[in-house]
Amino acid sequence: xxxPLPPPRRLVEITVDGEPVRLPEGSTILDACQDTPTLCYGxxxxxxxxCRVCVVEVEGSRTLVPACSRRAEEGMKVSTDxxxxxxxxxxxxxxxxxSVDLSTTPGAAEWIAEYDADPQRFxxxxxxxxxxxxVDNDLYVRDYGKCIMCYKCVDACGDQWQNSFAITVAGRxxxxxxxxxxxxxxxxxxCVYCGNCVEVCPTGALSFKTEFDMRAAGTWHExxxxxxxxxxxxxxxxCNLTLHVQDNEIVKxxxxxxxxxxxxxxxxxxxxxxxxxxxxxxxxxxxxx
Amino acid sequence: xxxxxxxxxxxxxxxxxxxxxxxxxxxxxxxxxxTDDDLRFAAAGEQERDLLLPALHAVNDRIGWISEGAxxxxxxxxxxxxxxxxxxxxxxxxxxxKPRPSRVLHVCTDLVCEARGAAGLCASLEERLGPPxxxxxxxxxxxxxxxxxxxxxxxxxxPPAHAVYGPADxxxxxxxxxxxxxxxxxxxxxxxxxxxxxxxxxRVGVVDPGSLDDYRSTDGYAALRRAFTLGPAGIIREVLxxxxxxxxxxxxxxxxxxxxxxxQPDHPHYLVCxxxxxxxxxxxxxxxMEGDPFAxxxxxxxxxxxxxxxxxxxxxxxxxxxxxxxxTGAIAAARARGLLGDDVMGQGFAFDIEIRRxxxxxxxxxxxxxxxxxxxxxxxxxxxxxxPVEKGLFGKPTVVNNVETLVNxxxxxxxxxxxxxxxxxxxxxxxxxxxxxxxxxxxxxxxxPFGATLRDLLDLAGGVPEGRSLRAVxxxxxxxAFVRPDELDIPLTFEGTRAxxxxxxxxxxxxxxxxxxxxxILLRIAEFFRDESCGQCVPCRVxxxxxxxxxxxLAIKPQAGDLTLLREVGQVMxxxxxxxxxxxxxxxxxxxxxxxxxxxxxxxx
Ligand SMILES: Cc1cc2nc3c(=O)[nH]c(=O)nc-3n(C[C@H](O)[C@H](O)[C@H](O)COP(=O)(O)O)c2cc1C
Ligand code: SF4
Ligand code: SF4
Ligand code: SF4
Ligand code: FES
Ligand code: FES
Numbered sequence: 002x003x004x005p006l007p008p009p010r011r012l013v014e015i016t017v018d019g020e021p022v023r024l025p026e027g028s029t030i031l032d033a034c035q036d037t038p039t040l041c042y043g044x045x046x047x048x049x050x051x052c053r054v055c056v057v058e059v060e061g062s063r064t065l066v067p068a069c070s071r072r073a074e075e076g077m078k079v080s081t082d083x084x085x086x087x088x089x090x091x092x093x094x095x096x097x098x099x100s101v102d103l104s105t106t107p108g109a110a111e112w113i114a115e116y117d118a119d120p121q122r123f124x125x126x127x128x129x130x131x132x133x134x135x136v137d138n139d140l141y142v143r144d145y146g147k148c149i150m151c152y153k154c155v156d157a158c159g160d161q162w163q164n165s166f167a168i169t170v171a172g173r174x175x176x177x178x179x180x181x182x183x184x185x186x187x188x189x190x191x192c193v194y195c196g197n198c199v200e201v202c203p204t205g206a207l208s209f210k211t212e213f214d215m216r217a218a219g220t221w222h223e224x225x226x227x228x229x230x231x232x233x234x235x236x237x238x239x240c241n242l243t244l245h246v247q248d249n250e251i252v253k254x255x256x257x258x259x260x261x262x263x264x265x266x267x268x269x270x271x272x273x274x275x276x277x278x279x280x281x282x283x284x285x286x287x288x289x290x
Numbered sequence: 291x292x293x294x295x296x297x298x299x300x301x302x303x304x305x306x307x308x309x310x311x312x313x314x315x316x317x318x319x320x321x322x323x324x325t326d327d328d329l330r331f332a333a334a335g336e337q338e339r340d341l342l343l344p345a346l347h348a349v350n351d352r353i354g355w356i357s358e359g360a361x362x363x364x365x366x367x368x369x370x371x372x373x374x375x376x377x378x379x380x381x382x383x384x385x386x387x388k389p390r391p392s393r394v395l396h397v398c399t400d401l402v403c404e405a406r407g408a409a410g411l412c413a414s415l416e417e418r419l420g421p422p423x424x425x426x427x428x429x430x431x432x433x434x435x436x437x438x439x440x441x442x443x444x445x446x447x448x449p450p451a452h453a454v455y456g457p458a459d460x461x462x463x464x465x466x467x468x469x470x471x472x473x474x475x476x477x478x479x480x481x482x483x484x485x486x487x488x489x490x491x492x493r494v495g496v497v498d499p500g501s502l503d504d505y506r507s508t509d510g511y512a513a514l515r516r517a518f519t520l521g522p523a524g525i526i527r528e529v530l531x532x533x534x535x536x537x538x539x540x541x542x543x544x545x546x547x548x549x550x551x552x553x554q555p556d557h558p559h560y561l562v563c564x565x566x567x568x569x570x571x572x573x574x575x576x577x578x579m580e581g582d583p584f585a586x587x588x589x590x591x592x593x594x595x596x597x598x599x600x601x602x603x604x605x606x607x608x609x610x611x612x613x614x615x616x617x618t619g620a621i622a623a624a625r626a627r628g629l630l631g632d633d634v635m636g637q638g639f640a641f642d643i644e645i646r647r648x649x650x651x652x653x654x655x656x657x658x659x660x661x662x663x664x665x666x667x668x669x670x671x672x673x674x675x676x677x678p679v680e681k682g683l684f685g686k687p688t689v690v691n692n693v694e695t696l697v698n699x700x701x702x703x704x705x706x707x708x709x710x711x712x713x714x715x716x717x718x719x720x721x722x723x724x725x726x727x728x729x730x731x732x733x734x735x736x737x738x739p740f741g742a743t744l745r746d747l748l749d750l751a752g753g754v755p756e757g758r759s760l761r762a763v764x765x766x767x768x769x770x771a772f773v774r775p776d777e778l779d780i781p782l783t784f785e786g787t788r789a790x791x792x793x794x795x796x797x798x799x800x801x802x803x804x805x806x807x808x809x810x811i812l813l814r815i816a817e818f819f820r821d822e823s824c825g826q827c828v829p830c831r832v833x834x835x836x837x838x839x840x841x842x843x844l845a846i847k848p849q850a851g852d853l854t855l856l857r858e859v860g861q862v863m864x865x866x867x868x869x870x871x872x873x874x875x876x877x878x879x880x881x882x883x884x885x886x887x888x889x890x891x892x893x894x895x
Contacts, residue, residue: 092862166371177825
């Protein structure tokens with residue numbers, strides 16, 4: 002199998018905080034400043050640029066621009082740490098932190114500290130999206146009190162990857178939320194339990210039932226987990242699986258986003274089939290005992 | 291597309307309403323009765339996603355609400371995933387997915403109506419009908435501001451009916467809807483600033499809006515004839531030379547937009563007339579469409595010819611039933627006489643117009659949100675670049691213009707660019723429509739040459755009522771800014787208002803006298819933006835909520851901390867929001883604090 006080489010791309014030169022940077026044409030500003038905070042950006046998805054935590058200042062632009070989606074253009078002068086940029090990032094974190102439970106969002110606590118954000122400043126009465134967790138199937142859990150409305154799950158489920166179209170954004174404004182049709186339980190929806198939405202969720206609003214239960218029991222210890230990448234044995238496609246193992250048990254399954262076969266996407270067998278492995282094993286063990 | 295449906299069926303009436311729009315289903319695969327043939331051949335439906343919004347309207351118009359079975363049937367017919375359709379239906383405030391009575395009363399509680407007694411009206415309704423819910427609901431501006439307080443009843447049926455109340459009394463006395471010219475005080479008397487000097491409004495109340503002959507006998511279609519002799523490039527040159535600038539709020543030069551679209555090699559090109567008119571306090575486009583519908587049709591034909599479009603859409607706000615009927619009639623009449631269709635005026639130019647109704651979402655007036663709405667997606671703005679002239683409706687080069695902008699093209703072509711540009715100032719040429727409302731003697735739509743001052747306009751309308759004094763004027767609507775009584779010499783031009791730190795916006799001039807409760811008005815503005823935010827981006831989705839919360843606290847007890855908070859939230863909305871809604875959601879509140887001293891000075895509120 003030969004991999005076609007892409008045609009060589011022209012380079013454009015921009016300055017980032019005064020330093021010249023050269024990038025292949027078509028790159029985004031984010032490609033030039035990798036340490037920018039991002040939430041709704043997904044490496045396998047078309048940028049939705051909804052969260053606005055990645056904004057930067059571009060000389061000549063009336064408003065700030067999202068680094069994750071704005072393409073670099075020759076001669077662009079970008080500031081990533083100006084007063085205006087810091088203010089917007091801080092406020093975005095405060096607005097999100099005051100309305101959504103960010104406790105399982107990787108990076109959130111560090112950014113909140115870095116930008117000196119104070120989500121509590123809006124007071125006790127500030128409206129939030131707090132709501133009961135949705136547990137309606139054995140495979141994954143939807144805890145929308147942690148949802149920042151990044152649209153990534155909807156895009157992964159829809160025409161960007163899965164083409165199942167089981168979930169959507171419903172409602173408008175602060176009331177907008179991720180939903181199936183008529184808010185039906187997942188088991189009544191078009192969901193095929195590929196878990197590709199869980200894979201891209203940046204907040205932990207979507208999580209494996211195993212992870213959710215272990216967190217509830219206080220037995221989830223990410224630092225003790227090992228990750229092993231292997232090839233799924235269920236069919237001949239050859240998807241890469243990364244098994245997350247804690248105490249000899251598989252606790253969740255992801256797939257490398259740079260894998261040319263999966264781009265992070267799996268089907269129900271690869272994603273959730275490990276429960277069979279384990280159930281089978283414990284059944285056998287029980288028999289032996 | 292392999293879709294999964296739940297087991298719900300439409301009622302016969304729902305099915306009939308949808309079939310009336312889409313025609314009978316082709317096979318059992320798209321919701322028809324199942325036959326033996328269906329078992330031998332699999333057939334997918336046409337992908338006609340852009341008919342989703344019209345189909346939702348069809349059910350809502352006939353039944354009054356949209357059931358699971360009806361939504362499912364629409365999805366089968368159009369091959370749309372049910373979850374997607376649910377997301378779209380829940381975006382619009384005119385649709386209900388829960389059963390409700392067929393007649394629903396929408397009571398405007400927006401800025402003008404608030405200033406003219408909407409609260410009392412709501413209180414008496416609450417007494418009689420109970421709290422707002424299914425049979426009556428509070429509504430943002432209905433575009434009937436000259437008759438504030440206003441209400442609109444929509445009654446589902448075949449055909450659906452409507453009734454307009456304005457000024458509405460507590461008993462909601464029924465009366466015939468006044469003729470459109472009642473909204474144009476200048477047309478009712480003569481003398482300086484009177485009817486004979488009107489340009490854009492000259493036909494309103496003078497011709498029968500249903501008669502193409504009336505229209506033609508008053509110079510109608512003379513501009514199109516001249517357009518055909520000028521050719522597309524010649525028209526664009528005239529529009530550029532005339533200095534025409536967009537009247538929809540963003541003040542972008544129209545000729546440059548047309549030129550950029552005409553140049554695009556990608557085809558087809560589309561023309562979209564933005565008739566969503568939802569900025570609180572605005573009703574100018576309604577008056578044009580109700581009073582002189584052929585003018586808009588002719589102007590769109592010229593715009594399409596200049597920019598190479600074969601298809602035009604009028605995106606009309608859903609709460610404008612009378613404008614909808616008049617435009618529908620005008621389009622049919624023009625088509626019947628060869629003024630629309632495959633060969634317009636025998637010139638070999640093909641162009642036709644379709645009306646698409648909005649369904650209660652201010653954000654759909656944003657130029658890229660319109661595209662998503664027409665395409666059958668949620669009406670969320672897209673991020674720019676790419677700009678509409680490159681990738682607009684259906685991903686193709688698109689011209690979007692406001693109704694008032696378009697009808698200005700007629701006098702430009704009739705009298706020539708230089709004659710047109712002789713009126714007004716250097717930066718703002720021609721005449722402008724002003725939607726004057728609130729505490730004035732003669733509210734209504736006024737047409738004045740650019741350059742007139744705010745004082746001139748207020749004088750023309752008779753000033754504030756006897757015994758009252760002026761407190762403030764809101765220019766540009768909810769997204770605009772307040773000015774003080776000592777600033778009445780501001781020239782009402784794009785450059786003049788900009789220099790004074792305010793905006794013309796969509797031409798809203800809301801007059802508030804000393805009896806007005808400014809804090810209440812600010813709360814209503816904040817509520818408006820919170821309600822109308824599409825919810826896509828964090829600064830606006832959460833920022834508009836925090837702004838409203840802080841204003842509620844300030845209304846009880848002014849505190850410096852909350853003022854700082856407002857400013858900081860305002861800054862992130864202005865700097866980091868995706869679209870103009872979030873970017874301007876703090877303008878009016880900011881100006882009320884900084885210019886009027888609300889919350890900071892003693893005489894506040
Ligand atoms: C939130 C929002 C709402 C808008 N609503 C309208 C509207 O109802 N009608 C309109 O003509 N323009 C509206 N606009 C402005 C349009 O985006 C666009 O600039 C305009 O239609 C272009 O036409 P023009 O150049 O003829 O003014 C709105 C803009 C924003 C950001
Ligand atoms: S599990 Fe797969 S099919 Fe189900 S909602 Fe998530 S992405 Fe869609
Ligand atoms: S559930 Fe997760 S992926 Fe989906 S919108 Fe919310 S935060 Fe984003
Ligand atoms: S600014 Fe508001 S209305 Fe505009 S895209 Fe963002 S959330 Fe939607
Ligand atoms: S990461 Fe760029 S807008 Fe969200
Ligand atoms: S109709 Fe009430 S404010 Fe416009």
